[in-house]
Amino acid sequence: MPGRIRDADVADVRERARIDEVVGQYVALRRAGGGSLKGLCPFHDERTPSFQVTPARGLFYCFGCGKGGDVIAFLQEIEGLSFVDAIERLAARTNTTLQYETANGAGAGPRRAPVGQRQRILAANAAAQHYFAEQLGAAPEAATARTFLAQRGFDAAAAVRFGVGYAPRNASAVLDVLRAAGHDGDLLVTAGLAASGERGLYCRFRGRLLWPIRELSGDVVGFGARRIHDDDRIEAKYLNTPETPVYKKSQLLYGADLARREIGLRSQAVVVEGYTDVMAAHLAGVPTAVATCGTAFGEEHAAVLRRLLMDDDRMRGEVVFTFDGDAAGRKAAERAFHSTDERFTGQTYVAVEPGGRDPCELRLAAGDAAVRELVARRVPLYRFVLAATVADYDLDRADGRVDAVRAGGAYLGSVRDRSKRDGYLRELAQLTGTDPEEVRRILTDRGSTSDRRREPDRRFEPERRPESDRRLESQSATDPERPMLRLPPEPRTPRQRVEAELAQYAVQAPRLLPAEFDTLDTQSWSDPAFAAVAGLVAGVGGVTAAPDGADGGSGPTATGAGRAWVQTLRTAATEPGLDAVVTALAVTALVPDVRRSDGLTARLAGIAVGSRVAVVKSQLQRMRPDTEPRYNKLFAELIGLEAQRRALRERGLDAQ
Numbered sequence: 001m002p003g004r005i006r007d008a009d010v011a012d013v014r015e016r017a018r019i020d021e022v023v024g025q026y027v028a029l030r031r032a033g034g035g036s037l038k039g040l041c042p043f044h045d046e047r048t049p050s051f052q053v054t055p056a057r058g059l060f061y062c063f064g065c066g067k068g069g070d071v072i073a074f075l076q077e078i079e080g081l082s083f084v085d086a087i088e089r090l091a092a093r094t095n096t097t098l099q100y101e102t103a104n105g106a107g108a109g110p111r112r113a114p115v116g117q118r119q120r121i122l123a124a125n126a127a128a129q130h131y132f133a134e135q136l137g138a139a140p141e142a143a144t145a146r147t148f149l150a151q152r153g154f155d156a157a158a159a160v161r162f163g164v165g166y167a168p169r170n171a172s173a174v175l176d177v178l179r180a181a182g183h184d185g186d187l188l189v190t191a192g193l194a195a196s197g198e199r200g201l202y203c204r205f206r207g208r209l210l211w212p213i214r215e216l217s218g219d220v221v222g223f224g225a226r227r228i229h230d231d232d233r234i235e236a237k238y239l240n241t242p243e244t245p246v247y248k249k250s251q252l253l254y255g256a257d258l259a260r261r262e263i264g265l266r267s268q269a270v271v272v273e274g275y276t277d278v279m280a281a282h283l284a285g286v287p288t289a290v291a292t293c294g295t296a297f298g299e300e301h302a303a304v305l306r307r308l309l310m311d312d313d314r315m316r317g318e319v320v321f322t323f324d325g326d327a328a329g330r331k332a333a334e335r336a337f338h339s340t341d342e343r344f345t346g347q348t349y350v351a352v353e354p355g356g357r358d359p360c361e362l363r364l365a366a367g368d369a370a371v372r373e374l375v376a377r378r379v380p381l382y383r384f385v386l387a388a389t390v391a392d393y394d395l396d397r398a399d400g401r402v403d404a405v406r407a408g409g410a411y412l413g414s415v416r417d418r419s420k421r422d423g424y425l426r427e428l429a430q431l432t433g434t435d436p437e438e439v440r441r442i443l444t445d446r447g448s449t450s451d452r453r454r455e456p457d458r459r460f461e462p463e464r465r466p467e468s469d470r471r472l473e474s475q476s477a478t479d480p481e482r483p484m485l486r487l488p489p490e491p492r493t494p495r496q497r498v499e500a501e502l503a504q505y506a507v508q509a510p511r512l513l514p515a516e517f518d519t520l521d522t523q524s525w526s527d528p529a530f531a532a533v534a535g536l537v538a539g540v541g542g543v544t545a546a547p548d549g550a551d552g553g554s555g556p557t558a559t560g561a562g563r564a565w566v567q568t569l570r571t572a573a574t575e576p577g578l579d580a581v582v583t584a585l586a587v588t589a590l591v592p593d594v595r596r597s598d599g600l601t602a603r604l605a606g607i608a609v610g611s612r613v614a615v616v617k618s619q620l621q622r623m624r625p626d627t628e629p630r631y632n633k634l635f636a637e638l639i640g641l642e643a644q645r646r647a648l649r650e651r652g653l654d655a656q
């Protein structure tokens, strides 16, 4: 049994793996001020970015769903890895050597990393890909495969660039090579490379041309295999890796590893239909092309693209689907129109090649520029669907126009955004040569010929108030036995704002706070989350115990000390939700300023003094000055408190 990884090595990995780079492989990030980065959360569905990364502290936090942590936690969460697997992956990435300790703590020493299943599958896939690529380049029997590529305009360099390979017809050839290299048979089955038959294991892809399918990190997670031999006993034109622990076809986009950066830079993703189309598009100068792998484009694919496209609070990116101009292409477009969510639909475009050629054929027939031109001539998806629908009717006849309007209206009915629907409605009017008011009337009054319920369709009535279907993201934390601590979503009262910022200083720049901070008692805090943070800080010795340099500055010592402090706090945070609160405070932008931190402390201290003043005053009012002995003592206290409050108020002016 391998032991645990030394803490020092874990810390080393955490230090070396840059969280912005690791997260950036899954989510497009943009600068959000204060050294933080923002993006669309990969852990919940959102349209405006509430997912924040702070490289200086090595942390991420989502203000929408509350997920947060360090680079290790991110990788665990997004890839479904164990802690050890995540460390090992980051160690490999950062060239960090890991040492393992035995369970009893004795005999610590360097050891070969125990490799998790995921890593073993990826290693087997990588070895297989290497072998297949070699076969394509050199094996005599791969001539058919090479010809296939050449006929589609792909030379040897293109094959190498995309890692294309060939699986020999000998069903055990690749398996023998992989087993000799130490990959065991069971693993090859789990990886989807081998299947088990009457005569033992055989290569699932034998005799086929192969495209390695990589995830965003570039790791090969599976293969797409095309039939090229006429005597291939499997009729299917394409075979793909089945679902495995690392291959999830509902999320995979072929070419996304190559296109990722360009998609972010250009705010555009082009979805084509096949592996050769991705190759053709990239070679033709459309480096944002991706394709689904043996499945229709669905919600999860859309979510992947959305995250890669995010470049603004309002998503500006566009997704262009290339479809054949034929009926199948139209069906695909209609399916896309209905299957992806509305916001996505609004920025979805269709590029249709009138001749019905796919990008690969188009590049062969008309060259690289024609492929770029195809993408440039995109039209909004809704317009394409509307035009295709309307084209089925005889618009020269009045009843044909009415039917066309109704058919188009059926599509528009699914559009929830009222402002968009009005625009679409005008286009429908134009397409059918009907007056917009007439279109509205037809659509509102559809009961006359429809055999559905005879209620008028109110969706097209003009003066209806906008639906409030935009719900606030619910606070999803289900209440367990103990209430989860949560940051107040938006500090409202002045006091809450003071507490929020002060707590931020305590987490990010404790050395900027006056020692007086440690003397504030927990009663001074009104919000349970901030009170818990103050308690946590007190528990580790107060802000005066924070390391030198933990002052929120951006110098290397400052960031190192800052990280160490946040780590200390997070380690000590045991109350449910407190770790997330600390993480959230750590990633929220803060411009450190010593006068402000002092002023904030003074304001909160002043608030505490103020409450005491109120208590004392009310006691005094209920006393009779001449008979109660405590009166004078309380009165003296009140004078003292008021003086103290004035002084604090003055100091607090710096933090208004």
Ligand SMILES: [Zn+2]
Binding pocket: 041, 042, 043, 044, 051, 062, 063, 064, 065, 066, 067
């Ligand atoms: Zn989230």
